[in-house]
Amino acid sequence: xxxxxxxxxxxxxxxxxxxxxxxxxxxxxxxxxxxxxxxxxxxxxxxxxxxxxxxxxxxxxxxxxxxxxxxxxxxxxxxxxxxxxxxxxxxxxxxxxxxxxxxxxxxxxxxxxxxxxxxxxxxxxxxxxxxxxxxxxxxxxxxxxxxxxxxxxxxxxxxxxxxxxxxxxxxxxxxxxxxxxxxxxxxxxxxxxxxxxxxxxxxxxxxxxxxxxxxxxxxxxxxxxxxxxxxxxxxxxxxxxxxxxxxxxxxxxxxxxxxxxxxxxxxxxxxxxxxxxxxxxxxxxxxxxxxxxxxxxxxxxxxxxxxxxxxxxxxxxxxxxxxxxxxxxxxxxxxxxxxxxxxxxxxx
Amino acid sequence: xxxxxxxxxxxxxxxxxxxxxxxxxxxxxxxxxxxxxxxxxxxxxxxxxxxxxxxxxxxxxxxxxxxxxxxxxxxxxxxxxxxxxxxxxxxxxxxxxxxxxxxxxxxxxxxxxxxxxxxxxxxxxxxxxxxxxxxxxxxxxxxxxxxxxxxxxxxxxxxxxxxxxxxxxxxxxxxxxxxxxxxxxxxxxxxxxxxxxxxxxxxxxxxxxxxxxxxxxxxxxxxxxxxxxxxxxxxxxxxxxxxxxxxxxxxxxxxxxxxxxxxxxxxxxxxxxxxxxx
Numbered sequence: 001x002x003x004x005x006x007x008x009x010x011x012x013x014x015x016x017x018x019x020x021x022x023x024x025x026x027x028x029x030x031x032x033x034x035x036x037x038x039x040x041x042x043x044x045x046x047x048x049x050x051x052x053x054x055x056x057x058x059x060x061x062x063x064x065x066x067x068x069x070x071x072x073x074x075x076x077x078x079x080x081x082x083x084x085x086x087x088x089x090x091x092x093x094x095x096x097x098x099x100x101x102x103x104x105x106x107x108x109x110x111x112x113x114x115x116x117x118x119x120x121x122x123x124x125x126x127x128x129x130x131x132x133x134x135x136x137x138x139x140x141x142x143x144x145x146x147x148x149x150x151x152x153x154x155x156x157x158x159x160x161x162x163x164x165x166x167x168x169x170x171x172x173x174x175x176x177x178x179x180x181x182x183x184x185x186x187x188x189x190x191x192x193x194x195x196x197x198x199x200x201x202x203x204x205x206x207x208x209x210x211x212x213x214x215x216x217x218x219x220x221x222x223x224x225x226x227x228x229x230x231x232x233x234x235x236x237x238x239x240x241x242x243x244x245x246x247x248x249x250x251x252x253x254x255x256x257x258x259x260x261x262x263x264x265x266x267x268x269x270x271x272x273x274x275x276x277x278x279x280x281x282x283x284x285x286x287x288x289x290x291x292x293x294x295x296x297x298x299x300x301x302x303x304x305x306x307x308x309x310x311x312x313x314x315x316x317x318x319x320x321x322x323x324x325x326x327x328x329x330x331x332x333x334x335x336x337x338x339x340x341x342x343x344x345x346x347x348x
Numbered sequence: 349x350x351x352x353x354x355x356x357x358x359x360x361x362x363x364x365x366x367x368x369x370x371x372x373x374x375x376x377x378x379x380x381x382x383x384x385x386x387x388x389x390x391x392x393x394x395x396x397x398x399x400x401x402x403x404x405x406x407x408x409x410x411x412x413x414x415x416x417x418x419x420x421x422x423x424x425x426x427x428x429x430x431x432x433x434x435x436x437x438x439x440x441x442x443x444x445x446x447x448x449x450x451x452x453x454x455x456x457x458x459x460x461x462x463x464x465x466x467x468x469x470x471x472x473x474x475x476x477x478x479x480x481x482x483x484x485x486x487x488x489x490x491x492x493x494x495x496x497x498x499x500x501x502x503x504x505x506x507x508x509x510x511x512x513x514x515x516x517x518x519x520x521x522x523x524x525x526x527x528x529x530x531x532x533x534x535x536x537x538x539x540x541x542x543x544x545x546x547x548x549x550x551x552x553x554x555x556x557x558x559x560x561x562x563x564x565x566x567x568x569x570x571x572x573x574x575x576x577x578x579x580x581x582x583x584x585x586x587x588x589x590x591x592x593x594x595x596x597x598x599x600x601x602x603x604x605x606x607x608x609x610x611x612x613x614x615x616x617x618x619x620x621x622x623x624x625x626x
Contacts, residue, residue: 209483214470221465228461230446230475289465 040295042334043282047302054309061312071193072258074297074304076101076251078196080275081282081296082203083244088279089207090240091220091288092148095272096137096156097248100130102267103163104252109262110166112175119178123185123253130249133159134242141241142234148241160267172262185250186257195254196297199247204293216240220288274303277328302327374437376401376566377422377453377534382431384417391417393590395431399534402563404556406577406598407570409587410610415570416538418587422568423455423536424448435534454532456523456540464512468504469493471511472526500525500555517548524555528565535559537569541576549576556580574603588613 054061080097087094104126111122133155140151174182186192207213218226219236227233251271256262280286281302282295306327310320377399384392392414399405409415420426422433424442432439435451442448445455462471469489470477478485478492493507502521504514511519520540527535537556541549557580559565571577578584578598586594586609594601594609 205483209486211477211479211484214466214474214477214484217465218463218474221463222461225461225463226474228445228457230449289463 040283040292040298043295043298043302047298047305050302050305050309054305054312057309058312061309066308066312068189070301070304070308071190071196073307074301075192075196076255076271077274077278077303078297078300079199079247079251079254080244080271081278081300082199082293083240083247084272084275084279085282085284085291085293085296086203086207086216086240087148087244088276088284088286089220089288089291090216090236091223092141092237092240093276094134094137094152094241094244094248095149095269096133096152096154096159097244097275098269098272099156099159099163099267100133100245100248101252101255101271102264103159104130104249105256105262105266106163106167106172106264108178108253108256109172109175112177113172119175119181122175122178123181126253127246127249130245130247130252131242132245133248134245135238137245138234138238138241142237163264163267167264169264171264174256174260174262178257182257186254187260192254192258195250200293200297207293212236212239217289220285221290275300277324278303280332281328374401375399375434376436378434379418379422380432380434382418382421382428382433384414384421384426384429391590392421392428395590395592397585397592399566399568400582401566402560403582404560404567404569404580406581406584407568407587408572408574408577408584408606410572412589413587414590415587417590419455419536419538419568419570422448422534423453449530449532452531452533453536454527454530454534455536455538456520456527457538462511462519462523465510467508467510468497468514468522469507471522472496472507472529474526476530496525496529497522500528500558502551502555515548516544517551520544520548520552521555524552528559533565535565535567537567539570539572541571541573553580574606578603586610 051061060066080101083097084094107126107129108119108122111117111125112119117125137148137152137155140146140155141148179187184191185195207216215226215231215236218229218231219233223233252266255266259266275296278300279291279296280299282292282297282299284291284296303324306323307320310323311317375398377397379395379397382392382395383390395414395418397405397407397418407415407418417426421428421442424445424447427442433442434440435453440451442451442453448454463474466474469486469492472493473489478488490507497504497507500521502518502525504518511522514522524535524537524540540552540556544552553576556567556569559567560580560582569577569581578601581598584594584596584598584601584606585592586606588610593613594606
């Protein structure tokens with residue numbers, strides 16, 4: 001009855017320089033161990049190394065304009081990655097969110113220009129559209145038993161088809177009445193990254209400090225056990241699909257205002273894939289049960305720094321996918337190895 | 349609907365009188381004339397079972413005897429075809445596992461219900477979390493979990509550890525702790541000693557002894573291992589081919605007697621099969 005769970009802390013050992021130096025060495029080692037045990041540690045270190053590398057390779061890397069450019073790249077990826085973290089952790093996936101992103105700008109254009117809907121209401125209806133797509137994804141996955149991979153592939157293509165048919169594949173201009181709300185959402189320089197940081201902070205708290213987050217982990221970790229405990233698995237999955245759909249619509253509006261155009265080419269897989277890659281690089285398990293919102297943000301930041309940095313130092317865009325693929329593999333291998341370390345001495 | 353059978357009745361005429369278990373008191377749970385079929389297979393035949401308040405009942409039997417089917421009926425996972433269940437003298441229809449739990453019947457499935465990725469205290473409070481506004485009150489949950497585990501004599505060093513890092517016995521202990529503190533009055537333990545070493549089994553047996561001393565929780569332990577279960581049970585029921593064929597106080601029986609019954613039944617079945625083949 002006296003079995004212990006934790007291993008005894010590693011002895012600092014007497015250092016040759018005497019007790020004081022030994023104590024300092026022990027403290028540093030403990031701090032390093034605690035840091036290494038954080039899921040986000042690897043990707044944070046990689047981000048710092050990448051910043052140093054690109055800063056030394058190009059003096060323009062840390063200029064205000066380039067930092068703004070990085071924020072424009074990272075914001076859409078990071079916000080969608082939040083939703084994907086919630087879905088991946090509960091054992092699901094959303095491939096349709098890139099098409100929700102593409103459709104939401106057009107929906108705002110249709111509502112305002114064709115149906116004279118006030119801009120703020122049109123924005124709210126766009127967000128509601130994202131939630132509704134998420135609900136449909138949840139219904140088909142949870143109630144009809146289709147895998148989320150297939151479900152969201154299907155709903156994504158349907159949205160793309162609606163977008164191309166209704167827009168005739170031509171870009172549209174942003175409605176005049178929407179410029180005010182646009183400044184808030186993305187047309188001013190730092191609006192997107194401020195939204196991103198606020199959402200990452202908010203949903204980090206939701207994920208780690210609320211029942212929603214706890215039950216999401218429980219559902220992904222052991223769906224039968226979660227169900228036995230009385231958790232409504234369906235409700236958690238619906239909520240997470242709807243959250244991701246909401247973020248897809250929000251990001252669609254942000255990109256629309258930031259680029260000052262409503263472009264059908266915004267729709268697609270790229271942002272969604274980057275978001276999933278960012279989440280996975282940041283320590284989210286594709287098999288469900290674990291992940292972090294801050295890790296996903298750092299993963300998205302890493303991909304954004306790579307994209308921006310290689311452009312800046314003049315490397316062709318063609319080899320970028322090779323580098324991204326390599327980065328994902330390296331990050332995952334590092335995460336798997338660090339997970340072993342965490343299991344061996346985890347105290348979080 | 350069948351009429352309630354008197355205490356200990358409803359069993360085979362050959363059954364010894366089972367009344368007057370070590371812990372006196374009314375039946376907290378009664379199962380009357382319950383049967384269950386799955387297509388052509390009869391899983392349970394006219395089962396009558398009773399559980400006194402504060403009693404530990406061992407439900408023994410070989411694989412395929414019907415133990416799991418009976419457990420699933422008692423925890424609300426599936427309904428019986430016939431018969432009825434009474435909880436505190438009131439007939440209840442158990443609509444789901446959640447419903448049964450809300451009535452005070454909780455089941456501990458080995459260690460399957462725990463979430464490896466969550467901490468000990470989050471597992472103990474899963475779905476019954478302490479909150480302050482919308483936020484989890486982790487400090488309160490840690491403190492209460494620590495207190496409860498100490499009270500139960502479960503010596504974990506930290507309740508912050510992920511359950512994945514615990515031994516089988518510790519996981520089982522946490523699953524039992526979770527059920528006990530969910531206001532369960534009837535606890536169903538499904539093979540709590542399966543695949544456990546001697547030290548871990550001792551931990552769980554101690555826990556069940558502690559439950560007996562509290563006298564406010566009644567326990568049905570489903571098990572294969574007669575010897576270990578007889579150490580802690582007040583009464584023993586033996587399930588064979590869907591029927592309860594034996595109901596005795598634990599102190600009035602022995603591992604030898606139980607083994608003899610099972611072996612005799614096996615030999616009789618083999619002889620019947622040979623006669624049929626001949």
